[in-house]
Amino acid sequence: MISKKIGQVFFICLALLSCAGRPAAADDVSVTAEVDRRSLELGSFCQLKITVQGAQKVEPVVLPKIEGMESRYLGPSTSITLINGQYSASRSFQYNLYPLSEGRYTIPAMNVAVNGKTYSTEPIYLEVTASPAAGQNRLNGPKDSLQDKIFLTLSVPQREYYVNERVPVTMKLYIQNLSVRNVHYPEMDHVGFALKSSQDIQQSTEILGGLKYDVITFYAQVYPTRPGALTLGPAEIVCDILFKNPAARSPFSRVDGFLNDSFFRGLFEDYDQQTISVKSADLRIPVLPLPEEGRPKDFSGAVGPYDFDATVTPTELKVGDPLTVRMTVTGPGNPDAVQMPALGGEGAFKFYEPQSTENANSKSIEQVAVPTSENIKAFPAVSFSYFDTGSRQYKTVTRGPFPLTISKLKEGEQLKIVGLGAVPGQYSIEPETLGQDILFIKDRPGPFYPRDRLFLFQRPGFWVLAVVLVLTWSGLYGYYHFHRKLATDTRFARRFHAPRVARAGLKEAQGFMAQGDSRQFYDMLFKTVQNYFSNTFHIPGGAVSMDVVLNVLKEKKAAETVLEQVRAFYAECESVRYALVQPRREQMAGSFARVTEMIESIEKNGK
Amino acid sequence: MKQFVAVIIITGVILFRPAAAAERPKEDAWATFIKAGFAYQEGRYDEAIVQYEHLLQQGRVSGALYYNLANAYFKKGQLGKAILNYERARELLPRDSDVLSNYKLTLSQKEQNFPLPRKSMIQKTAEGALNYYTVNELVVLTVVLMTMAGGLFLAALFFTWPRQKISFVITACLTLSVLCAAGVIVKMHVRAGEGFAVSSTEARFEPRHDATVHFTVKEGQKVKALKREGPWLKIERPDQKTGWVEAGTVELL
Numbered sequence: 116m117i118s119k120k121i122g123q124v125f126f127i128c129l130a131l132l133s134c135a136g137r138p139a140a141a142d143d144v145s146v147t148a149e150v151d152r153r154s155l156e157l158g159s160f161c162q163l164k165i166t167v168q169g170a171q172k173v174e175p176v177v178l179p180k181i182e183g184m185e186s187r188y189l190g191p192s193t194s195i196t197l198i199n200g201q202y203s204a205s206r207s208f209q210y211n212l213y214p215l216s217e218g219r220y221t222i223p224a225m226n227v228a229v230n231g232k233t234y235s236t237e238p239i240y241l242e243v244t245a246s247p248a249a250g251q252n253r254l255n256g257p258k259d260s261l262q263d264k265i266f267l268t269l270s271v272p273q274r275e276y277y278v279n280e281r282v283p284v285t286m287k288l289y290i291q292n293l294s295v296r297n298v299h300y301p302e303m304d305h306v307g308f309a310l311k312s313s314q315d316i317q318q319s320t321e322i323l324g325g326l327k328y329d330v331i332t333f334y335a336q337v338y339p340t341r342p343g344a345l346t347l348g349p350a351e352i353v354c355d356i357l358f359k360n361p362a363a364r365s366p367f368s369r370v371d372g373f374l375n376d377s378f379f380r381g382l383f384e385d386y387d388q389q390t391i392s393v394k395s396a397d398l399r400i401p402v403l404p405l406p407e408e409g410r411p412k413d414f415s416g417a418v419g420p421y422d423f424d425a426t427v428t429p430t431e432l433k434v435g436d437p438l439t440v441r442m443t444v445t446g447p448g449n450p451d452a453v454q455m456p457a458l459g460g461e462g463a464f465k466f467y468e469p470q471s472t473e474n475a476n477s478k479s480i481e482q483v484a485v486p487t488s489e490n491i492k493a494f495p496a497v498s499f500s501y502f503d504t505g506s507r508q509y510k511t512v513t514r515g516p517f518p519l520t521i522s523k524l525k526e527g528e529q530l531k532i533v534g535l536g537a538v539p540g541q542y543s544i545e546p547e548t549l550g551q552d553i554l555f556i557k558d559r560p561g562p563f564y565p566r567d568r569l570f571l572f573q574r575p576g577f578w579v580l581a582v583v584l585v586l587t588w589s590g591l592y593g594y595y596h597f598h599r600k601l602a603t604d605t606r607f608a609r610r611f612h613a614p615r616v617a618r619a620g621l622k623e624a625q626g627f628m629a630q631g632d633s634r635q636f637y638d639m640l641f642k643t644v645q646n647y648f649s650n651t652f653h654i655p656g657g658a659v660s661m662d663v664v665l666n667v668l669k670e671k672k673a674a675e676t677v678l679e680q681v682r683a684f685y686a687e688c689e690s691v692r693y694a695l696v697q698p699r700r701e702q703m704a705g706s707f708a709r710v711t712e713m714i715e716s717i718e719k720n721g722k
Numbered sequence: 723m724k725q726f727v728a729v730i731i732i733t734g735v736i737l738f739r740p741a742a743a744a745e746r747p748k749e750d751a752w753a754t755f756i757k758a759g760f761a762y763q764e765g766r767y768d769e770a771i772v773q774y775e776h777l778l779q780q781g782r783v784s785g786a787l788y789y790n791l792a793n794a795y796f797k798k799g800q801l802g803k804a805i806l807n808y809e810r811a812r813e814l815l816p817r818d819s820d821v822l823s824n825y826k827l828t829l830s831q832k833e834q835n836f837p838l839p840r841k842s843m844i845q846k847t848a849e850g851a852l853n854y855y856t857v858n859e860l861v862v863l864t865v866v867l868m869t870m871a872g873g874l875f876l877a878a879l880f881f882t883w884p885r886q887k888i889s890f891v892i893t894a895c896l897t898l899s900v901l902c903a904a905g906v907i908v909k910m911h912v913r914a915g916e917g918f919a920v921s922s923t924e925a926r927f928e929p930r931h932d933a934t935v936h937f938t939v940k941e942g943q944k945v946k947a948l949k950r951e952g953p954w955l956k957i958e959r960p961d962q963k964t965g966w967v968e969a970g971t972v973e974l975l
Binding site: 553 | 830
């Protein structure tokens with residue numbers, strides 16, 4: 116009783132749905148034939164399904180005799196789908212095919228009569244291989260490779276294109292009996308092409324060689340940028356595929372009974388995910404150069420079927436009022452390569468900076484122009500030249516000239532009372548519109564510079580000055596340090612002054628020599644030499660003796676001649692100062708010369 | 723002493739004379755400049771350009787000359803060359819309001835087909851400071867500040883000035899002089915290879931006419947020349963895209 120009621124409700128719903136929805140048109144009928152696999156082993160079978168889409172009242176299809184293959188009709192099935200208020204019905208007929216020997220088989224195209232019309236299926240090719248070895252599962256048949264189950268194709272509609280012509284590219288990802296996730300947008304090599312990717316994606320199913328595939332279609336547009344045989348692709352897509360992990364076991368696998376039922380096994384089956392990359396073949400596309408012959412001078416670079424429109428508004432205005440010129444170029448070519456037409460009327464109109472907008476298939480420009488005279492009768496015509504790929508010729512579209520009615524400004528019209536008009540006796544001046552142009556040239560050239568020595572450091576004088584400055588600074592700094600050392604370093608100061616003091620003493624001795632006063636001469640000579648040694652070698656005055664001096668000189672590795680001179684000097688002084696012998700003038704001169712030579716040689720050797 | 727001073731003065735005059743320009747009669751240059759100015763005033767921009775370019779070919783440059791030439795190119799609608807010459811004028815007259823005004827107006831009329839990279843506040847400040855001075859001004863400042871620092875150092879030594887007080891001034895002078903020297907180096911580095919597209923062109927991946935077009939260089943676009951290969955020039959756009967263009971389409975500063 117309950118089942119009868121449920122059946123009634125079901126049929127009512129079906130009837131309502133039938134009324135609500137619109138049936139598919141008769142032209143929507145299609146007939147397809149598909150197999151569940153194309154490769155099978157001897158002893159196994161494959162399933163053939165003939166589907167009539169868009170019709171229900173169809174007689175079962177009688178399979179033609181296929182040599183070397185037995186067929187068994189399994190029965191029909193009907194399905195109804197309702198999408199967006201439209202329903203469609205399909206009727207399928209299923210058959211099992213049993214090969215009797217190895218080889219390649221062809222299921223021929225079959226004719227199916229639907230509503231008085233005959234529809235044909237595509238032929239299907241099957242390959243039957245030898246039976247598997249004993250122990251192998253006979254029902255599974257040979258496994259298809261992953262490349263057969265998922266692959267990517269790349270196609271363009273035409274054989275050849277022109278430079279900058281739009282090339283619509285279709286990339287189709289075919290998937291058969293695979294769970295695919297996270298399909299990325301395909302990447303495509305496009306050397307020699309400018310790429311405009313489109314995010315349009317379509318999903319559908321396709322029968323290819325008798326197999327049914329789920330198809331994801333991606334669209335893109337490329338524009339060849341140079342002539343020659345260019346290569347497009349390969350395209351590559353990255354996605355994840357899910358596959359059953361045969362090694363993984365259900366957590367309930369140890370529990371016998373109902374948990375081991377196929378329903379529960381399916382519920383707890385473990386799936387692995389693997390990221391794969393699917394690559395298409397590449398395409399060789401011949402790209403033709405644009406012909407030189409007949410190319411207009413104002414060729415815009417647009418290639419393809421184009422349309423051009425231009426408007427000028429307003430057409431009635433006063434001198435100084437702005438008008439707007441709008442130009443729109445519509446077409447499929449590379450928008451970056453399209454140059455908008457140049458506006459004429461320079462001098463008669465003052466033009467402002469254009470505003471440009473770009474859409475997928477159109478490029479527009481708006482430019483404000485101000486007429487400079489009331490004598491202007493029209494805005495000049497604008498022309499757009501493009502290369503029409505259909506007729507393979509250059510074409511020019513001209514719009515205009517655009518008639519204008521320009522009136523003169525009335526006297527005092529620039530002054531308009533705005534804002535405070537409601538208050539009598541008060542008015543304001545309309546905000547001034549400032550013109551825009553460059554400032555005038557300069558009437559004096561200013562200082563001229565040599566172009567090759569524009570910068571100071573390119574001139575030798577700069578470096579001379581720099582060296583002079585550095586040397587001056589270094590000299591002054593050195594001078595400061597020298598004087599500081601003289602003031603603070605007694606040893607250095609005595610050594611520094613020793614020759615000068617010695618020279619003064621020798622001069623005084625020379626005076627005594629001139630007077631013939633040998634005692635005073637030798638006293639002074641001795642004193643001078645003693646002081647010299649004391650200052651030079653930093654020895655206290657009272658401690659200077661021949662032995663001390665000779666030791667110091669030996670330590671400083673003075674020459675033997677110097678040592679001899681020192682010994683001779685001291686001996687001479689001893690003999691003269693303490694003996695009663697009065698030396699002659701010549702002897703004094705000789706002593707003076709020896710002492711001078713001795714001091715000079717010590718100074719010369721830096722000892 | 724008088725002879726020494728005389729020798730110094732004569733040497734200075736010889737060394738610092740404007741070499742090439744001084745060899746040619748100054749009056750000629752003035753006359754050409756004025757003549758070009760008249761041509762400009764009467765709207766004969768082509769003639770003005772020829773006269774100004776003639777002066778440049780003679781090896782003379784001046785800020786006003788570049789400015790006037792840029793004006794003439796602007797009037798002829800050659801924005802690329804106008805921007806190039808305004809930029810050159812800015813190097814010599816960095817604080818001239820006329821140059822800045824015309825330069826900005828010309829830039830506003832230039833087509834820009836890619837977003838310019840954003841600059842940080844520090845970059846903007848540094849750029850502003852560098853653009854305020856010419857290279858020569860920065861060089862002079864560097865020398866003067868270093869001389870001041872050196873002079874103060876020596877004065878402090880000789881006159882035994884308090885070192886703590888004077889060291890602050892010396893450090894400030896040295897820091898400023900280092901900054902000025904760095905400014906010179908940066909300006910010269912930035913200037914090296916900098917140029918402008920004098921006409922719109924296409925930059926390609928390779929220095930060949932049939933190579934793939936990479937991007938479009940609009941007229942007046944600032945670019946940096948990286949390499950020359952025969953008649954081709956490898957350039958870098960401010961957004962760091964590089965490509966090969968025909969050398970004639972880009973003029974270097």
